[in-house]
Amino acid sequence: MIDRIHPADDNGSPLCMHLATEAETAALGAALGNALHAGLVIYLLGDLGAGKTTLVRGLLRGLGHRGSVKSPTYTLIEPYVVSRLNLYHFDFYRFNSPDEFLDAGLDEYFGGQGACMVEWPGKAAPHLPPPDLEVALSLAGTGRQVELKAGTEAGRRCLTELSNALRAPPAPA
Amino acid sequence: MKVLGIESSCDETGVALYDSARGLLGHRVHSQIDLHAAYGGVVPELASRDHIRRLPLLVRETLAEAGCALSEIDALAYTAGPGLAGALLVGAGAAEALALALDVPALPIHHLEGHLLSPLLAADAPDFPFVALLVSGGHTQLMRVTGVGEYELLGESLDDAAGEAFDKTAKLLGLGYPGGPQLAALAATGSAGRFRLPRPMLNSGDLDFSFSGLKTAVLNVVSAPGWQAADAADLAADFQQAVVEVLVRKALAALRSTGLQRLVVAGGVGANRELRAQLDRAAARRGWRVYYPEAELCTDNGAMIAFAGALRLAAGAGGSREGRIAIRPRWPLAELMRP
Numbered sequence: 100m101i102d103r104i105h106p107a108d109d110n111g112s113p114l115c116m117h118l119a120t121e122a123e124t125a126a127l128g129a130a131l132g133n134a135l136h137a138g139l140v141i142y143l144l145g146d147l148g149a150g151k152t153t154l155v156r157g158l159l160r161g162l163g164h165r166g167s168v169k170s171p172t173y174t175l176i177e178p179y180v181v182s183r184l185n186l187y188h189f190d191f192y193r194f195n196s197p198d199e200f201l202d203a204g205l206d207e208y209f210g211g212q213g214a215c216m217v218e219w220p221g222k223a224a225p226h227l228p229p230p231d232l233e234v235a236l237s238l239a240g241t242g243r244q245v246e247l248k249a250g251t252e253a254g255r256r257c258l259t260e261l262s263n264a265l266r267a268p269p270a271p272a
Numbered sequence: 273m274k275v276l277g278i279e280s281s282c283d284e285t286g287v288a289l290y291d292s293a294r295g296l297l298g299h300r301v302h303s304q305i306d307l308h309a310a311y312g313g314v315v316p317e318l319a320s321r322d323h324i325r326r327l328p329l330l331v332r333e334t335l336a337e338a339g340c341a342l343s344e345i346d347a348l349a350y351t352a353g354p355g356l357a358g359a360l361l362v363g364a365g366a367a368e369a370l371a372l373a374l375d376v377p378a379l380p381i382h383h384l385e386g387h388l389l390s391p392l393l394a395a396d397a398p399d400f401p402f403v404a405l406l407v408s409g410g411h412t413q414l415m416r417v418t419g420v421g422e423y424e425l426l427g428e429s430l431d432d433a434a435g436e437a438f439d440k441t442a443k444l445l446g447l448g449y450p451g452g453p454q455l456a457a458l459a460a461t462g463s464a465g466r467f468r469l470p471r472p473m474l475n476s477g478d479l480d481f482s483f484s485g486l487k488t489a490v491l492n493v494v495s496a497p498g499w500q501a502a503d504a505a506d507l508a509a510d511f512q513q514a515v516v517e518v519l520v521r522k523a524l525a526a527l528r529s530t531g532l533q534r535l536v537v538a539g540g541v542g543a544n545r546e547l548r549a550q551l552d553r554a555a556a557r558r559g560w561r562v563y564y565p566e567a568e569l570c571t572d573n574g575a576m577i578a579f580a581g582a583l584r585l586a587a588g589a590g591g592s593r594e595g596r597i598a599i600r601p602r603w604p605l606a607e608l609m610r611p
Contacts, residue, residue: 148491152431153484167431172440238492
């Protein structure tokens with residue numbers, strides 16, 4: 100069970116959680132998937148090994164994706180079509196210059212009807228649209244600390260839905 | 273039949289001339305590793321620009337080495353995917369343009385087909401059928417190969433490729449780029465057994481791989497209090513042992529489940545000494561054989577592309593003469609057709 104440390108509030112405080120295991124990171128991803136809307140831009144922050152791709156894998160699994168979820172480090176983008184939306188998983192780790200984001204035409208994925216999950220967004224700044232939601236993962240003992248912060252109204256709605264879903268008692272089996 | 277092959281899917285520009293009667297006549301690779309070293313990784317746009325700069329020169333050098341004029345080329349073969357779109361376009365554009373100018377066919381080649389057929393270029397080449405273990409920075413796959421264009425995927429990495437795990441773990445240990453070979457060199461100076469790292473999916477019952485968790489396990493070790501940089505060599509040895517053990521066990525399982533006795537290892541990680549030593553030992557115990565490409569053909573190169581093109585032509589593939597540039601940055605090998 101995911102241990103909620105601090106709920107998000109209307110003053111913009113982040114939703115903070117402790118994730119004890121990889122399975123909990125994936126579970127948070129699945130819950131986030133249910134609160135996802137078309138057009139959302141989500142930044143995934145955290146060092147190598149923090150669990151960014153694991154979170155996206157949980158999210159895609161939760162939305163019914165059966166195939167593999169590979170790290171996009173080498174391909175820069177892995178596109179998915181899941182039940183109700185296009186989901187684009189980016190990783191700009193290998194960028195040298197932010198301009199490569201434009202040179203590669205990746206800006207065309209944003210601003211449309213897809214949901215964009217972005218690893219290493221700093222490497223594409225300032226060309227990247229601002230995030231609706233920021234998910235920051237960091238090491239905490241053998242587990243992970245995660246902070247989710249909304250940057251827009253759409254992000255706040257997503258965060259509220261996620262927060263309610265995490266608070267709701269589990270559905271009877 | 274002389275085929276000029278062009279490879280530009282990632283950070284190496286490769287050109288080669290293969291003659292179906294006389295073998296490999298010329299072969300040039302220009303690596304962008306020095307260029308990328310300053311940035312800690314392959315940089316897509318730098319890669320594209322560098323391919324453009326290098327290709328004309330490499331074609332001239334390759335033909336000079338082969339003692340062959342442009343007009344003697346019978347066909348072009350180029351890597352059409354998978355890879356970085358911008359980088360692929362450079363090789364595809366050059367090959368299609370040359371083919372159009374020379375009025376010869378051009379064949380788009382799957383990068384991984386090039387790799388898994390490359391051991392057939394060696395003096396001691398395996399016969400079909402065989403199991404291929406493809407391990408590189410972008411791919412980790414096991415395949416059953418029964419002929420040219422007949423590839424059945426047996427298993428693959430569900431997250432990071434083995435080479436990617438080497439590169440990222442090297443970064444976690446503070447090594448430069450490309451980290452894989454440096455990590456292996458560091459591992460050779462340490463001894464395995466001090467750090468307990470997981471063997472992801474070792475007993476999963478299938479032939480799939482997962483290396484992302486291993487990278488995370490290394491992160492946990494180096495982030496724990498009491499970690500000392502002096503222990504890096506031993507940790508590198510344990511990391512390498514974990515990757516090698518999984519690769520060896522799954523490759524052997526693939527041979528058992530297919531009933532085949534020949535294993536072909538291709539891709540950059542196939543040059544790893546520890547992997548080769550453990551595969552050779554395990555196979556020898558069972559009377560099986562492991563085949564590797566020539567050392568210089570382990571990493572990306574034009575020779576494997578020219579060779580795959582020549583095999584496809586010999587098997588009846590016609591190629592195209594329309595000058596149509598057809599790249600597929602994402603191209604599952606299973607979708608590849610027989611010639």
